[in-house]
Amino acid sequence: MKPNVKPDAHHPTPEELFAYRDGELSADQRTLIEAHVLACAKCRELINRVSGLESDLRMLPDPVGEEYYERMTESVLARVAAPGGSAETAPLAAERTPHVDRRRPDAAAAGGDERRRLRLPWIGIAGTGAAAVAVALVAVVLLHRPEEWVRAPRPVAVKESGKKAKSRAAEREAALAKNRARGRAQVPAAAGAADESGAPARKDQRAATKEKKVAEAKPSEAGASNETPSPSAQAPSPGAADAMGDRAAPVEGNAKMRAATREAVPQALGSIQTAEPPSSDRAPGEAYARVLRDHGLPVVWDDGVPPDALLRAEPDLRLVYQTHRAGADSARIRLYLAEAERARLSTPADPASIEHIANHYRRAISLARGDAALAAVARRRLADLLLSRPPTSQEPSTP
Amino acid sequence: MAQARPDRSTLSDGELVRLIQDGESDAFAELVRRTQRGGYRLARRITRNHDDADDVLQESYVKAYRALDRFAPDRPFGPWFLTIVARTALTWIRNAKRRAAEPLDEPGKDGSGPLAERVADPAHDPAAVERRARVERAYARLSEDHRAILALRVEGDLSYAAIAEALSIPVGTVMSRLARARESLVEILGELREAESR
Numbered sequence: 001m002k003p004n005v006k007p008d009a010h011h012p013t014p015e016e017l018f019a020y021r022d023g024e025l026s027a028d029q030r031t032l033i034e035a036h037v038l039a040c041a042k043c044r045e046l047i048n049r050v051s052g053l054e055s056d057l058r059m060l061p062d063p064v065g066e067e068y069y070e071r072m073t074e075s076v077l078a079r080v081a082a083p084g085g086s087a088e089t090a091p092l093a094a095e096r097t098p099h100v101d102r103r104r105p106d107a108a109a110a111g112g113d114e115r116r117r118l119r120l121p122w123i124g125i126a127g128t129g130a131a132a133v134a135v136a137l138v139a140v141v142l143l144h145r146p147e148e149w150v151r152a153p154r155p156v157a158v159k160e161s162g163k164k165a166k167s168r169a170a171e172r173e174a175a176l177a178k179n180r181a182r183g184r185a186q187v188p189a190a191a192g193a194a195d196e197s198g199a200p201a202r203k204d205q206r207a208a209t210k211e212k213k214v215a216e217a218k219p220s221e222a223g224a225s226n227e228t229p230s231p232s233a234q235a236p237s238p239g240a241a242d243a244m245g246d247r248a249a250p251v252e253g254n255a256k257m258r259a260a261t262r263e264a265v266p267q268a269l270g271s272i273q274t275a276e277p278p279s280s281d282r283a284p285g286e287a288y289a290r291v292l293r294d295h296g297l298p299v300v301w302d303d304g305v306p307p308d309a310l311l312r313a314e315p316d317l318r319l320v321y322q323t324h325r326a327g328a329d330s331a332r333i334r335l336y337l338a339e340a341e342r343a344r345l346s347t348p349a350d351p352a353s354i355e356h357i358a359n360h361y362r363r364a365i366s367l368a369r370g371d372a373a374l375a376a377v378a379r380r381r382l383a384d385l386l387l388s389r390p391p392t393s394q395e396p397s398t399p
Numbered sequence: 400m401a402q403a404r405p406d407r408s409t410l411s412d413g414e415l416v417r418l419i420q421d422g423e424s425d426a427f428a429e430l431v432r433r434t435q436r437g438g439y440r441l442a443r444r445i446t447r448n449h450d451d452a453d454d455v456l457q458e459s460y461v462k463a464y465r466a467l468d469r470f471a472p473d474r475p476f477g478p479w480f481l482t483i484v485a486r487t488a489l490t491w492i493r494n495a496k497r498r499a500a501e502p503l504d505e506p507g508k509d510g511s512g513p514l515a516e517r518v519a520d521p522a523h524d525p526a527a528v529e530r531r532a533r534v535e536r537a538y539a540r541l542s543e544d545h546r547a548i549l550a551l552r553v554e555g556d557l558s559y560a561a562i563a564e565a566l567s568i569p570v571g572t573v574m575s576r577l578a579r580a581r582e583s584l585v586e587i588l589g590e591l592r593e594a595e596s597r
Binding site: 018 | 403408456552553559584585
């Protein structure tokens with residue numbers, strides 16, 4: 001299937017869609033794209049498809065076993081302890097860790113289990129509920145900033161100045177001409193047969209991109225002389241929800257629209273709740289299970305969890321997460337952390353705290369990978385949280 | 400051989416880094432334990448064979464260890480280490496040390512089954528096995544740059560900023576290259592499916 005969203009000005013670009021899916025957009029951008037994705041089956045399908053492919057890539061069983069890792073650890077420690085030993089002087093091949101057991105014990109159990117395929121949270125949402133939420137969100141966005149919805153704004157990181165854009169356009173034209181002269185497209189010949197709709201324009205564009213990349217200095221080669229990034233540089237956080245900046249204030253609708261949305265959305269949320277798929281029955285990992293046991297908590301947060309138990313468990317849950325022992329329970333822990341922080345919210349809550357909690361939910365949704373029930377709960381709670389935001393000072397108060 | 404070491408599994412990365420900086424070098428074992436699976440999978444995805452992945456991983460740990468005295472303990476170790484793995488692996492496959500990629504359809508040198516058969520247990524769902532094998536074939540046909548950036552995102556679970564640092568490219572380029580890589584994967588997969596149905 002060929003993703004066919006870019007040529008239509010009413011759809012976000014693939015870059016925007018994937019950045020949304022990866023949790024890399026600012027709050028403003030995320031709101032716009034989310035409103036569109038909820039209402040657009042085509043964009044949902046593209047995101048869902050790519051998510052499924054990446055889930056399949058992650059499913060490749062670990063080709064080495066525990067014994068390999070144990071030996072490797074010892075080998076590394078011996079190398080770093082060796083006086084004068086270095087990456088350059090130590091003969092790597094001679095020290096190569098023997099290749100052992102090829103399959104993890106749980107690999108067989110994991111294989112073939114369709115439930116573990118990554119499904120985006122909205123896949124389980126009933127059409128009626130999703131449509132109602134979408135209509136409400138789109139209405140808020142359209143009425144509040146109609147000038148911006150003609151086309152979703154390109155993320156800040158890919159904005160170009162007019163001069164730079166012209167230069168790039170010229171570069172692209174040159175690359176296109178070069179590519180046509182060569183009479184080849186970027187992808188292998190078989191692509192032509194598989195590609196019926198809009199193929200020429202798309203292919204040229206892709207070829208141009210590739211040509212441009214060839215012209216660029218190979219960035220990874222430029223950094224190849226030193227593979228150790230600066231230890232003191234600003235920390236990149238894995239999966240940080242807002243690497244591209246949550247600096248922009250969240251989109252705020254006016255009070256009237258907010259009131260209208262509040263009327264429309266609860267019905268939709270009701271549909272979402274009834275449409276929640278069955279909960280994942282995967283057993284929790286050891287560290288997470290211990291915290292659950294100690295505090296008498298269910299595997300996945302639900303409305304029946306007492307706030308005081310939640311707050312008591314919060315430090316332990318946080319420790320499991322921060323010490324990298326969360327593993328496959330990461331999404332469950334992020335949901336618990338969101339609820340714990342929510343239980344501590346003051347009234348009225350400040351927008352920064354709400355956004356912080358919203359990021360926990362968003363991360364839980366993206367980490368849910370196949371646990372549609374958990375994703376649905378996180379999604380419902382996120383919608384509920386965002387709708388409960390107090391109006392900003394610019395908004396007229398509700399009469 | 401494994402020596403008895405104090406249990407440091409409850410310490411944070413930062414606390415472990417401080418211990419190492421204070422001279423307790425065996426605390427590095429815990430950092431290795433936490434990051435070796437992710438590091439190996441990332442190295443394997445980029446180099447596409449075990450021997451290279453093993454070499455890359457070991458070299459990356461040595462580099463990380465030697466840079467730890469300048470490492471800020473409040474910074475997460477895992478993402479930083481994965482950027483080292485990514486850079487080391489990319490350099491590795493571009494120089495003379497490169498070995499042939501592990502073939503998808505031939506048994507491994509170590510006696511293991513073909514990669515295509517290891518993607519899942521056939522006893523459970525043959526359709527899933529076939530689907531995953533096809534995805535692996537499509538991945539193998541991506542360009543080097545696309546494979547690397549997808550590996551960083553899929554196996555490393557790195558943010559765009561971390562990927563940008565690992566590849567020494569702007570975040571905007573990460574965004575566009577990742578989108579192209581994903582589109583290419585979808586497209587190649589469509590071609591494979593079509594070729595198989597003929």
